[in-house]
Amino acid sequence: MSTDTKGEQDLGTHDEHHPTERLYVKIAIILAILTAMEVSLFYIAIPAPAVWLTSLAVIKFVMVVGYFMHLKYDTRLFTQLMLTGLITALAVYGVALATFLGTTRP
């Protein structure tokens, strides 16, 4: 067994570029505003509401994983791991939905 051990902070898990608490609060305020916009879109008649709602959800998703989960600041390998699962899920279930949606169930 190697005797070359390092403390937790030395393994590249904590870089020095994490956002400040002030930035976290700003992100949370933006997320709250986006949520309010989502709920507002539910009550007003606009064309293609699903597109707008999905776009807002994607922005919220990216902000949470980017800032709160630190993917914007961490190694890209973590982003790639997350995207592997996300893209696989979108592809597999996208194909499944395309196959079965619109078909008549017994």
Added chain:
Amino acid sequence: MSVPVEETSLGLDNRKLAMWAFLGSEFLFFGAFISTYLLYLDDFNNAVNGIELFDIPYTSVSSFVLLMSSLTMVLAHAAHTKGDMRRARLWLLATAFQGMVFIGGQVFEFTAFVKEGMGLTTSPFSSSFFVLTGFHGAHVTVGIIMLLSLWTMMKMGRIGPGEDLKTEMIGLYWHFVDIIWIIIFTVVYLIPAG
């Protein structure tokens, strides 16, 4: 107690790498349930139309609470990183409390649906809805248990200022249940009910 870890070939902590691999796989888990829900969106089995039962203002409030719990979670991690254990514990408790508010809201919502005639086996729609949102609720519950365990270990002095990776790992899990709810709130509630 701080446990030193072996240097890895990637130069990254294997535990954090494993957490990200796990979270990546969870997209497939929830993707299956979301797809099933979408497939059965209009299959009410001649029973109550579940979409008409959705209370969007109520769900919006619980969604907001869960979203804000991500802020308190990240503030707990920031405080732990700075070695401010008292504030870290405070933010952890705030996060767990908001999680409990969310779960309480979900229990209330489920109870209301059952009273309106939409149970787990009423229709393919209701089954897919309860299984999807129920599994998410189970994830939140596991998160609350982890948060309270972390708080207890900090309080007992078993987790100290130099071990903020533990808070970060639980934080990653917590933020993940938040982003899954961002998807569920839009795809399950807002779009079908709009």
